[in-house]
Amino acid sequence: MVDSLRYIIVGTGGFGAHWxxxxxxxxxxxxxxxxxxxxxxxxxxxLNAQQHLGLPADRCYADLNRALDENPADFIIIVVPPAHHETVVDAALAHDLHILSEKPIADTMAGCARIYHKVNAAGKKMAVTMSHRFDQDKQSLEAAIKSGKYGRLNYIVHRFTHDCRKFGSWGEFRHRIPDPLLVEGTVHHFDILRSLTGADGQTVYATTWNPPWGEYAGDSTALINLTMTNGVPCAYEGAKANATTLNGWGNDYLRAECEDGTLELDRRQLRVLRSGPDGAPVAEPLPLLERPVWMNAWLAEMFCDWLAGGPPPPNHLGDNIQCAALLFAAIESAHTHAPVDVQAYLQKHL
Incomplete structure (x- = not known):
């Protein structure tokens, strides 16, 4: 029997506790x-690592390099704020470790590019847990689009709107940082749109702002137009300071207009609509796919299988750099009030 892989987790509070x-x-x-x-x-x-992972107190550290020096491992899991990702990546590579990191790769495009080059130069494997694309409802919609049953994909509309206007209602740090909606929310939705269209971003034009009642230092609201590399247009609405939560985390609204049917996902309910005899839409519910686990738990399994000799998971670094480029190109578009060529933006930074 092959020995199980060994890992060190960095960041066990906040979302790290959930890990x-x-x-x-x-x-x-x-x-x-x-x-x-x-x-x-x-x-x-x-204490989360001790309680849930069974680690003794003497294997729990405040010093990253000491933990790496004293505990041989195969990979590291990074669950710290994006501004600190590169420091942990550098330490991991210095100890010859593979890397599984929370999104985004880093907090700037330049940082993402540096990590991309460092990991490739070291010959190590890295994946980024863009988890929402791998949730049950989005995977079911993707399978329906790509089944061919509903014809060619025309365009996609995506809505993600919340009542999180009060300070701290979306975690205090998100109310303090620049571009909180794009960095902490929309980055996941860009990855979903990439998977649904089967293409990367080509052009992005983002309009972002924060309404007077939104208690954010940065922009909490966005309307974004995307064109993908295969020509499919996408329209995105994101908001964290609305009067009501229409489609919050895990309950997105996605409409894929296809040649022979309208595929609609709304709050985890999937259906296809077609015109009836009188022209009114007729809806047919579609079942969701089933598997043992979804999202981060599934991604962690796929990463371990990759290290054990299996195929690269869909969220490997070479793929995720495209998502990073789309995110930071959208931020540049929002700040310059102009469309940005995503592929040219990526090449400029790589």
């Missing part, structure tokens, strides 16, 4: 990977 509690125990149960150390600056956050 410890909900995603990583399954890797141990499946015999795919086991923890050897955890790192966090806060002692109380390290």
């Amino acid at each position: 410890c509690r909900a995603f990583l125990p399954r890797l141990t149960e499946l015999g795919k990977a086991r923890p050897v150390a955890a790192v966090d600056l806060r002692p109380d956050a390290l």
Whole structure:
């Protein structure tokens, strides 16, 4: 029997606590990977690794390099703010480790490009957990679009709107940073649109703002037009300071207009609509796909299988750099009030 892979998790508070509690125990149960150390600056956050991963206190560290020096491992899991990703990546590569990181790759396009080159030069494997694309409802919509049953894809409309206008209602740090909607929300939705269209971003034109009642330092609202490299247009509406939550996290509205049917996903309900005899739309519910786990837990499994000799997962670094380019090109578009050629933007930074 092949020994399970060994990992070190960096960041066990905040969303890292969810990794410890909900995603990583399954890797141990499946015999795919086991923890050897955890790192966090806060002692109380390290309790999550002790409670949910079974790590003893002496394998829980505040010092990243000490944890890496004292615990041989195969890969590192990064669940810290994006501004600190490159520091952890550098330490991981210095210790010859593969990398599984939370999104985005880094907090700037320049940082993303540096990490991209460093990882490739080191010959290591890296994947980025853009999890929402791998949720049950989005995977079901993608399968329906690509089945061919509804004809050619014409365009896609995506809505993600919330009532999170009060300070702290979306986590305090998101109310303090520039471009919070794009960096913390829309980046996932760009990845969803890439998967649904089967193409990367070609041109993006973003209009972003924060209404007077939105308690954000940066822009909380966006209307974005995308054209993908295969010519499919996408229209995106995102908002965190609306009066009501129409389609929040995990409950997106997506409409894929296809040649022979309108595929509509609304709050995890999927259906196809076609015109009836009198012209009114007739809806047919479509079942969602089934599998044991979705999102981060599934991505962690695919990453371990890759390290064990399997195929690269869809969220590998070479693919995710396209998502990073689309994100930061959209930010540039919003700031310059002009459309941006995403592929030219990526090549300029690579």
